[in-house]
Amino acid sequence: MSGAAVAQETGGVKVLGTRAPREPHLEIQGLRVSYGAIQALRGIDLTVGRAEVVALIGANGAGKTSTLRAVSGMLKPAGGKILLDGRDVTGLKAHQLVPRGMAHAPEGRGIFLNLTVEENLDLGAYRRRDTAEIAKDLEYCFHLFPRIKERRKQMAGTLSGGEQQMLAISRALMSRPKLLLLDEPSLGLAPQVTETIFRTLKEVNERGMSILLVEQNAHLALQLAHYGYVLETGEVVMAGPGRELLESPEVRKAYLGE
Amino acid sequence: MNDLIQHLINGLAAGTIYALVALGYTMVYGVLKLINFAHGDVMMVGVYMGYATAGHLGREHQSTFLGATLVFLLSMAGCGLLGFLIERLAYRPLRDKSRLTSLITAIGISFTLSYGFQLDIGFLPGASPRAFPEIIKPHEWIVIGDHDVIIWNWQVISFLIAILLMLGLQILVFRTRFGRAMRAVSFDHRIAALMGIPVDRVIAFTFMLGSALAAGAGILYAIKDTAVQPLMGLYVGLKAFVAAVIGGIGHVPGAVAGAILLGLTEEFVVGYAGDVLRGLGAVLHLDSLGVGFTGSSWRDAVAFGFLIIVLLVRPEGIFGRVTAEKV
Numbered sequence: 002m003s004g005a006a007v008a009q010e011t012g013g014v015k016v017l018g019t020r021a022p023r024e025p026h027l028e029i030q031g032l033r034v035s036y037g038a039i040q041a042l043r044g045i046d047l048t049v050g051r052a053e054v055v056a057l058i059g060a061n062g063a064g065k066t067s068t069l070r071a072v073s074g075m076l077k078p079a080g081g082k083i084l085l086d087g088r089d090v091t092g093l094k095a096h097q098l099v100p101r102g103m104a105h106a107p108e109g110r111g112i113f114l115n116l117t118v119e120e121n122l123d124l125g126a127y128r129r130r131d132t133a134e135i136a137k138d139l140e141y142c143f144h145l146f147p148r149i150k151e152r153r154k155q156m157a158g159t160l161s162g163g164e165q166q167m168l169a170i171s172r173a174l175m176s177r178p179k180l181l182l183l184d185e186p187s188l189g190l191a192p193q194v195t196e197t198i199f200r201t202l203k204e205v206n207e208r209g210m211s212i213l214l215v216e217q218n219a220h221l222a223l224q225l226a227h228y229g230y231v232l233e234t235g236e237v238v239m240a241g242p243g244r245e246l247l248e249s250p251e252v253r254k255a256y257l258g259e
Numbered sequence: 260m261n262d263l264i265q266h267l268i269n270g271l272a273a274g275t276i277y278a279l280v281a282l283g284y285t286m287v288y289g290v291l292k293l294i295n296f297a298h299g300d301v302m303m304v305g306v307y308m309g310y311a312t313a314g315h316l317g318r319e320h321q322s323t324f325l326g327a328t329l330v331f332l333l334s335m336a337g338c339g340l341l342g343f344l345i346e347r348l349a350y351r352p353l354r355d356k357s358r359l360t361s362l363i364t365a366i367g368i369s370f371t372l373s374y375g376f377q378l379d380i381g382f383l384p385g386a387s388p389r390a391f392p393e394i395i396k397p398h399e400w401i402v403i404g405d406h407d408v409i410i411w412n413w414q415v416i417s418f419l420i421a422i423l424l425m426l427g428l429q430i431l432v433f434r435t436r437f438g439r440a441m442r443a444v445s446f447d448h449r450i451a452a453l454m455g456i457p458v459d460r461v462i463a464f465t466f467m468l469g470s471a472l473a474a475g476a477g478i479l480y481a482i483k484d485t486a487v488q489p490l491m492g493l494y495v496g497l498k499a500f501v502a503a504v505i506g507g508i509g510h511v512p513g514a515v516a517g518a519i520l521l522g523l524t525e526e527f528v529v530g531y532a533g534d535v536l537r538g539l540g541a542v543l544h545l546d547s548l549g550v551g552f553t554g555s556s557w558r559d560a561v562a563f564g565f566l567i568i569v570l571l572v573r574p575e576g577i578f579g580r581v582t583a584e585k586v
Contacts, residue, residue, distance in 0.1 A: 073453060074452070075449055075452070075453070094452065095449075095452035095453050096452045096453075096454075096455050096456055096457050096458065099453070099454065099455030100455060104453075105453050107450065107453060111447065111450035111453065113442070113443050113446045113447070113450070113451075114446065115442060115445070115446050116439070116442060116443065116446070120439055120442075123436075123439065124439060124440070124443055124451075124454045124456070125454060127436070127440065127454045127455045127456055128454075128455035172454075176454075176455065
């Protein structure tokens with residue numbers, strides 16, 4: 002064992018360092034997801050603390066996207082429990098979780114290409130009635146991403162990939178979530194755009210939003226994250242504070258190409 | 260010239276009725292990617308509901324403004340409920356199954372309604388056609404020349420009702436919060452759910468709306484055609500389906516345009532195809548060409564021929580956009 006990290010093995014999970022104590026916002030216990038006979042998640046445990054950024058890293062097919070989908074109600078778990086603010090929300094449908102403060106910017110961005118940019122943003126606030134506050138949040142999104150403001154009357158299908166990703170994040174913010182689930186926000190983006198997006202994530206997190214982030218770019222994700230989990234073939238194999246995972250030889254070898 | 264005007268008027272009147280039915284096809288396809296083949300039969304049930312309501316009102320009241328309105332509203336409400344039940348009981352349980360399963364179910368419901376209504380037990384009406392009551396007493400509204408062009412009051416009323424319903428729908432879909440939700444569900448219902456949109460409710464409402472429009476259209480059709488029979492839904496439904504595909508299925512203004520185009524085409528075939536053929540025969544010295552030809556017998560052939568041409572040349576429909584099939 003190299004470095005200062007204290008490692009211990011608990012139930013096959015290698016846990017590095019110590020985690021700053023926080024009130025739990027999202028708790029996942031023994032979550033299992035299967036697609037027919039294929040098990041995508043084999044019982045994972047994971048916690049997101051309040052106002053914490055948690056990164057989920059791992060190879061393709063490790064179960065990262067399935068985790069987010071099960072949490073946001075896009076698919077029904079085959080087993081396990083999901084607690085939001087201490088309350089069991091397992092099996093609730095996606096539209097029921099939105100009013101409870103959850104927003105999911107899904108894989109592939111999920112922009113409604115047949116609607117305008119503005120209509121996409123309005124849909125983000127579909128369950129809200131506080132018109133004045135919605136207008137404020139819209140201004141905030143425009144402040145974060147001036148490009149989106151310029152294009153707000155355009156059909157969303159005419160946006161570039163980077164602009165669509167900005168729109169996806171803005172739209173998720175429009176529900177004023179307490180917990181934001183993000184699936185691969187950097188995928189296919191130019192480095193400057195990725196940087197803008199990660200700066201934004203840091204900013205909204207500092208305002209108190211909890212974030213569960215799935216990301217291919219382990220380096221970026223672990224730099225931002227307070228805590229991280231490494232997923233391998235449907236199981237958590239390693240966990241630890243972002244910085245310590247970044248420095249661990251296993252992560253460096255497997256996910257940072259060193 | 261007068262002929263032409265008369266055919267234009269008749270074609271428009273028929274086209275707007277097709278349009279109302281076509282809108283139901285296109286809306287349901289929009290949110291579910293399902294061709295609801297039972298749609299025409301829901302319309303037929305609506306016509307019978309109107310028939311029954313008018314019967315209860317009696318000759319004296321059925322043709323008053325209030326009576327006729329009641330006939331429309333009750334059958335639209337009844338069909339809305341029927342559409343809700345069909346979606347809830349037949350389509351929703353199959354939503355995650357293959358589309359073919361839903362399609363076969365739709366055909367099954369279509370046959371259940373159209374053949375079930377031919378039974379002569381209980382409230383079911385039996386197979387023989389009945390005369391639809393005159394809820395709008397027909398009179399000639401505008402007469403040009405010596406009855407060269409006649410515009411009937413019911414043609415005008417039916418045109419106005421159809422336009423009103425279409426405008427209402429256009430506003431609902433493109434100007435309201437709920438319409439935005441419908442369009443979102445139409446694009447991708449799983450993403451729509453992530454916005455907090457109650458997808459099941461949106462789909463149920465879309466079915467109810469489409470079915471209610473079909474009932475309104477059916478009554479207008481019955482006023483024009485004066486007859487009611489259980490198989491009318493198959494026929495009108497098929498025509499409206501053609502109209503929706505011609506316009507680009509899933510596309511609201513496209514369905515209206517396709518339906519009006521179809522109505523006009525049919526009317527012009529009835530009006531002029533015989534003359535054209537006979538004229539061609541005279542030029543080519545083929546005296547037999549076009550003899551004994553009546554346009555009305557060719558009307559349906561031309562309508563479906565039109566569909567085939569559109570599918571060959573522009574399969575996405577006149578107004579539809581090419582979309583890559585999502586896998």
